[in-house]
Amino acid sequence: MAEPKAVRRDLYPGYDVLAKRDGPSWNAQTRAVIDERLAIGPGTHRFFTDAEFETLRAICARIVPQPPGEPDRIPVAALIDDRLHRGERDGYRDARMPPEDEAWRRGLRALDAEALAAHGLRFHLLDEAAQDALLAAASRGELAQAAWGGMPCDLFFGQRLVDDCVRAYYAHPAAWSEIGWGGPASPRGYVRMDFDRRDPWEAAEAKPGREEEARQANLRVGRM
Incomplete structure (x- = not known):
């Protein structure tokens, strides 16, 4: 059961x-910034390709799952895409990691390669249990497909997947209402x-x- x-x-x-x-x-500057965020729809992407964005959306749904029936209440993947499209970066990085643009593209390709090798399907087509298992393996540094290109999968998981997904989620007003901020x-x-x-x-x-x-x-x- x-x-x-x-x-x-x-x-x-x-x-x-x-x-x-x-x-x-709120002052006028705050209102303008929030209005820009609210204008970003869940399917909006200008940095990632269609295939990369499919994988990203599936990952975001596992890292920061949202209420049943409201999978895009906060468009996490689109917010990450918008940040990268605008050229906004952390300003620092682990020496073992490539720049953010390349880290994201390489990591998404690698997770698709891992999904294809293990299940014969791309990541976004797997069921939730299989997706979670691959992400857990990435967090433990256990994935080793050639598509990683030497990038440590555990660093990609922690520094890009978790960090960027959580930051995007809590940058949205719907999350502020949820936590009373x-x-x-x-x-x-x-x-x-x-x-x-x-x-x-x-x-x-x-x-x-x-x-x-x-x-x-x-x-x-x-x-x-």
Whole structure:
């Protein structure tokens, strides 16, 4: 019998960070940056080829899985593509790794090569269990197809797959609503810095049995 899936609890019911868009919490520069991110659709790609993007989307779905029925609520793959297309880079890298552009292209080709060698299918066509097994092997440094070209698969997994996917996910306003963050506090700023205190315009976390109280508080917060 299959294990029952864990239910994700809504810690900040009623909270939508985008309700702050035109209020005093955000300045014009913040609004412009967020509008650009929101304009990126899940299928948008200008850096990766169609085949590379198929593989990337499948990987993102395993690294940062999203709620059932909402696989592209946050378009992680498209956000990574946009970052690379715009030439945004970390500014540093491990000497054993190629530059980010090449690391991503080589790593995606290598994961497809590993999938073909093990299962006769490209990565995005595998079932979730097979995809997870390949990614776990990469994290342990156990993949060795020639397509890696000497790039350590465990570094690719940690420094590019995990790091870039997580950063893209939490750069999106939908993730901010999920964790109760109000976005860049400019020009407002944070005032109440003491432990377990929040500014009146910050989201209220729902305590067990007090979800409706938090919902009402967050509906008010969204207008601040």
